[in-house]
Amino acid sequence: MSMFVSHIDLLSDVCEITGLSYTVITDSAGSKGFLVTLALLLAVSCKMIGFNRELLSKLVQLGVILVIGFAAKTGLKHVTESPRPYTELLTHQLLIPNPEHFYKLDMKQKDEVIAQVSEHVSEWRTRHWQGEKDYSFPSGHTIFAAICLAFFGGLFAQHRKYGLAALVMVWAFAVAYSRLWLGMHRPIDLVGSIAFVAIVYALMPSFERLGDELITRLNLPLNVSLK
Structure with a gap:
């Protein structure tokens, strides 16, 4: 990222296709589109492995990580004032x-x-x-993209859907680069966001017991295939 950002000129002319492409990419991880992205990834996950105990426990984990990520983003921006x-x-x-x-x-x-x-x-x-118009560090868009990469990319790779995992990785990389291209962030903002997500994800419990309890209370079968 540090190598790629050196050529970005915020005063350069931008063609319609380039501008629209970066806008769509960055909005897919921002307030305008992150729910759509999340819904799409969840739909693909359910289609791939079915709604089961594994997915339910992971969804609880995803929800907790998203809450922590968004809350920490707001707090860190006010602390760093970058x-x-x-x-x-x-x-x-x-x-x-x-x-x-x-x-x-x-x-x-x-x-x-x-x-x-x-x-x-x-x-x-x-x-x-x-x-x-708020502060720069960390990048909320990159936090969301990194969470999706860690969660869905890992889930797809675990089930040997390497093509899907690669697509999520390319999308996450594109989101991060779009933030540099737009002049919204520096490489350190992206690195900090990714490091934060990595730490939170590594320390997060699996919530398997909670998933089992939810399945029991909702009277759901252990594996519901949506294929």
Whole structure:
């Protein structure tokens, strides 16, 4: 990622296909589309292995990890107070004295500053800047993508669906890169997000007993194939 980010120029022209592609990719892990992505991956998982004790216990685990991930993202942003990369461009364009100053402005002033730089920056980038004016570290999009890769990628690989696992990995990598391309994050934000998910996932219990209890209470068979 560090090697790839060196060539990104936030002032460069962006064609419609490129801008739309990165927008769709980044939105698939953001507030606009993460539920769709999650539903699609869950549907594929149920189709592949059926709704059974294994999947139910893993879904409980996934839910807990998602809650921890999203909560930690919000908390860490306020603790680290790392300015987003595009605030550096605003500084270079002499619109603000330094990146930290951007966060002292009210929402209207932030909108106006970003609008001023829109003469030099593609709308495909500034529309995301207008939508996300909070701090940079860690990347919430990358946290979600890393969780999906660890959970669904691992689940698919465990059941020897290596093609599906590879697709999830490519998607997760594309999401991470889109955040760099848009000027929303630095490589360290992505690394921190992935490391955080890895630690949480490694420490998370399996919830197998809870899965068994839910199956018993819901009076479900141990294995319901949806194929």
